[in-house]
Amino acid sequence: MSDTILKISNVSKSFGGVKVLENVTFEVEKGNRHALIGPNGAGKTTLFNVISGIHEPDEGRVFFEENDLTQFPSRKRIEKGLSRSFQNIRLMPHLSVLENVMLGQYSRFGIADLLKPLNFSIESTGKIEATETLKRFRIDLYEGRTVSSLPYGVRKKIEVVRALMAKPRLLMLDEPAAGLNTEETDELRKFLNEVSDSGITLLLVDHDMPFVNSLCQQVSVMNFGQLIYNGNVPGLRKDKKVLDAYLGSDD
Amino acid sequence: MTGYMSGVLAILGINIIFAYSIYITAATGQLNLGGAGFQAIGAYASAILSNEMGFPIGLTLIFASIFGGLISFLIAFPILRTKGVYMVLATFAIAEIVAGVILNSDYLGGPTGIVVNDYIETELILIVAVTVVLFGFYLMSTRIGLAMRAVHDDDAVANLMGVNTRAIQIGAFTLGGAIAGLSGGLYALYFGFVEAQYFNANISIFVLLFVLIGGTQTAWGPLIGASFFTLIPEALRIGDDWRFFIFGIIIVGMMIVRPEGIVTRDALDRVWFKILGKTNV
Incomplete structure (x- = not known):
């Protein structure tokens, strides 16, 4: 192969x-x-x-x-x-960890899904997937926090996870x-x-x-x-x- | 409800709607200092549609929004080529052009303005305001809202994540113009009179301050900012001549204490944490 x-x-x-x-x-x-x-x-x-x-x-x-x-x-x-990460961390400083990671899923959704509310819907597959991925890579502890306050190593990892979310x-x-x-x-x-x-x-x-x-x-x-x-x-x-x-x- | 209370609530409603128009553009990182121009477009459109064409109120307001949105859409293309302070100046110039056109047009009443025949009650303004606020919260909770905030933070990376940054910016600018037009339409129908001099630079600066002081990070910002700016000067009426001085001091104080606005994400997270025992993401 x-x-x-x-x-x-x-x-x-x-x-x-x-x-x-x-x-x-x-x-x-x-x-x-x-x-x-x-x-x-x-x-x-x-x-x-x-x-x-x-x-x-x-x-x-x-x-x-x-x-x-x-x-x-x-x-x-x-x-x-194909998706990528950056040499100097380029996460969105005002978004939470979970939101940053969910941004990575953006390209996978059509307009109908883009217009669905994320916070109020009972079940959002994208959100569940993002939460589970954070858990899998042991960074779920930080999911609700904005990224600017997090340690360097964690932010570096989040960038990789964000890129992964595009599948x-x-x-x-x-x-x-x-x-x-x-x-x-x-x-x-x-x-x-x-x-x-x-x-x-x-x-x-x-x-x-x-x-x-x-x-x-x-x-x-x-x-x-x-x-x-x-x-x-x-x-x-x-x-x-x-x-x-x-x-x-x-x- | 006394006449005074009803008047204050009407202005509060109009200001809140107006604040969301500027907020939606600001959420994508674009500062619009031409709010008054877009509001004037909606106000004059309503006056003409209602007086000359005999449109019913609902239709008048819908067309005031469409008109505000359409003009915003058309000027979004050149305007969004500018960035930062240049965009602030360009939007400011647009508002001046709008005022200039109105002042020089006999059809639009020139400097004497137009008396609007139809009128609306405060209740309608409040209903529309609540609807606009709910729409603002809805929009910011969607993935489109997430994309808007991402464009605000880093448009190049947002683009690589698959976000059509240009469409988001133009869309937000257009939507902002439509909502400003709606607020103008309500203004015209409530006060029964429109004149170009009212829609001046002061109005544009104030509405941008509503948004910046309220905070651009969450959909709470414009609601809090517009309420703060509308109600505090009223509450300070006891101080009479000194009220604007005191108000000025309060604004400067707010900017020192909370430079990112009254409502920030971190502050909200702390509140949610206290209420729910978990963060609301």
């Missing part, structure tokens, strides 16, 4: 005169846990933004399953089956482990393994190599906007280009 779920094909993107992405091409296999790593400024977040539609690529295409994503505006892409087939996480302590990182790994076991493909950007090593099967490495490695984790340590990028070359 090695179907491709996401295909990045010759994507280039410049900001002013700076080439941030240069002919980036790689594929993410269905069901895989795929990491995208690279030094700061390598273009990882820009690539995420191109995939999710915040930026249009100057050249190249992004295919998700059978769709050419570049044909769809950013808000339509979540309906196609994506591809979950894109931008530095999910950044700023977490060892205990929280371990818990996140367990959590992402559960997500992966439920059949969702993961594509994540992270700097924490032990975290990436223990979680991901496939790695793509970027440096100065170019893809320099694409393969499995053990191969990464022997690759000369990767070693040069991280440790510096002799010349």
